Amino acid sequence: MKKFSALLLIACMQGFFLPTAVAQEGRAALVPLPSVDDFTRGKDGWALGLGLGIEYETAYEGSDEFGFELDPAGALQWRRGDNIFFWAGEALGWRGLRADTWLFEALIGFDEGREEGDSKKGYLDGLGDNDESFEFVLQVRRAFAADWRYWLIGRVVAGSNGNLGLVGVGRRFGDKLDGSGSEINLVAVFHDSKFANTDFGITAEQSLASGLNETRLSGGFRSLGVNYNYRYIINDNWQIFGEALYEHYSSKVQDSPIARSKYEAEVGIGVIYVF
Structure with a gap:
């Protein structure tokens, strides 16, 4: 799978990176941030972007095992003015x-x-499977100016497995308003006890079964994180995107036997075709 993914990415880049990039000035995205998908080209109505990405990431929260994974990318969107409703994989939402x-x-x-x-090394044997769940996410970004050069960010994630929140700051690089360029965010992450124990807790029953x-x-405090996003618009239809993430766990999280590493990390790249 690793070889196939690399060949697919090279083929896409060779086939579509060669044409001269089309200037996207004047086709303003909802906000000019690479991390915020906007396939509408500044127009009201439906828009669709579909693609494929490859990620190299930790196997689970706290893992010291890494692997490659192929993931679909893109979203179906409907825009009206300064509002976009979207369906992206396993998420259904709105941004305004x-x-x-x-x-x-x-x-x-x-x-x-x-x-x-x-x-794959059996470090989770005896712990059982964590339940799948739906989550509600609310995020707010407050820019210091309309050019979205700097901003504050806050996010709350609530679900049956507990609640998580983060606060941070971000900066955008590049001058285009079409969502291309790059950005970086620095965040502090907090979780409640239920969320913390879903990822890193071990019950008495699990202890007997696993030996941990x-x-x-x-x-309380969970981690400090930094993530970097990149987007390059090749022409009217093709885009390249990339992301890198690093999250350093707090000492309390590191004390859990599940946390075999002090951090979580991932890096990914992919292509999207905008219809």
Whole structure:
């Protein structure tokens, strides 16, 4: 799969990177951020972007095992003015721009949970599978100016497996308004006890089955993170995107036997065709 993914990516880049890039000035995205998909080209109505990405990432929260994974990319969108409704894979949501400097986003997504088989080395044996669940996500970004050069970000994730929140700051690089360029975000992440124990807790029953020490975490600070997003618009139809993420866990999280690493990390790249 790794070889196939690499060949597919090379073929896409060779076939579509050669044409001269089409200037996208004047085709303003809802906000000019590479991390916020907008396939509408600044027009009201339906838009569709479909593609494929490849990621190299940790196998599960706290894992020291890494692997490649192919994922679909893109979204079906409907835009009306400063509002976009979208369906992107396992997420259905809305985002809206207000007063040029406020971006709100609300969505319902699906968390696939964790399975014992996610660890090829057997580190999760005896812990059982974490339940799949739906999550509600609310995110707000507040830009310091209408050019979205700098902003503050806040996010809340709520679901049956607990609640998580983050706060941070971001910066955009590049001058185009079409969503191309790059950006970086620095965030602090917090979780409640239920969310913490879903990922890193070990009950008495799980301890007996796995041989790992019983572990109960309290809520509070979870991690510090940084993520980088990149998007290059080749022409009217083709885009290249990339992302890199690093999350460094707090000492309390690191004390869990499940956390075999002090961090989580991933890097990915892919292509999208806009219809």
